[in-house]
Amino acid sequence: MRRTVGLGCLVAAVFCSLYVAETCCSADDSQELRRAVVRGSFGTYDGAPRGKDKHVDIPRLLDQLADLRANTYHWLIWKGVDDWGDLAKFLPLARQRGISVWVCLIPPSESPPNSKNFSEPYQLDYERWATEIAKLSVREPNLKAWSIDDFGYNVKILTPNRMAQIVAATRQINPKLAFVPCLYFAKDAANPKFVEKYRDVVDGILFPYRHESVKADLTDASQVCAEIKKIRELWGPSTPVILDVYSHPHSRLGSSTPDYVRQVMTAGKQCADGVHIYCHPNPKAHAEKYGIIKELFHEWATEEDVLY
DSSP: OHHHHHHHHHHHHHHHHHHHHHHHHHHHHHHHHHHHHHTTEEEEESOOOBOTTSSBOHHHHHHHHHHHTOSEEEEEEOSSTTHHHHHHHHHHHHHHTTOEEEEEEOOGGGSTTSSSOOSTTTTTOHHHHHHHHHHHHHHSTTEEEEEETTGGGGTTTSOHHHHHHHHHHHHHHOTTOEEOOBOOIIIIITOHHHHHHHGGGOSOEEEEOOOTTTOOOSSOOTTHHHHHHHHHHHHOTTSOEEEEEEOSOBTTTBOOOHHHHHHHHHHHHHHSSEEEEESOOOTTTTHHHHHHHHHHHHHHHHHHHHHO
């Protein structure tokens, strides 16, 4: 009897050791897992169709994403007080369509009194937001990443120490959930001091291209790859850079043309790890841009089908 118990303890100890070893290995690999989930991301941001009740029209959004052949949708929590609740409804339906989802929060600089709305319901409590998003990502595994818009303009509040604690909490809940803040070339993405402070908390970079290495505009696509190359030099080649393309007008730089959208997307496919569109295009109001985005996403999806 004693010998049987001893054997059982020995077997249990072996399994325990194997589990611990596997867990440690998984922890070591978790950063690459977070990076992997955002690579190859082709999608749109915000701009979701809404009903008269201000809720996101989820069936229509899903149909448009499927029509575009986008594999990702970046969900902004800001336009409606029910955006967080609508996200929970959207996720399982998006998963059925094979669509990954990112979540974007509005920073302090875009919250009251600087604007009309907070990200609701947790407003500027980014600790609570991070925890709740991580919990939701465990229940809905197609929730791959979360972001904070205009991150570099808010470093006095979102300090390196604070963000380290926030991101550590999400990684404890879901080691695969990536933090991919919106970083601009001149302000933060290509700023060595910023990179050194935030390198450990950033799993990937959402990079809105604005030709800032020469002169900020939404007319010249010639510096896309050069700017991404500079960002990679600072952050390291393994940090994913997801190019954000201005299809929607910028408050200061104005509108982009359909040809510009095509040029930036094409360059991004060559040298970025993914391409997102700012913002999700209305197929009627922005028919020409919608058609270009659809054409390229279809072409890229076909290439992936051939490769894999």
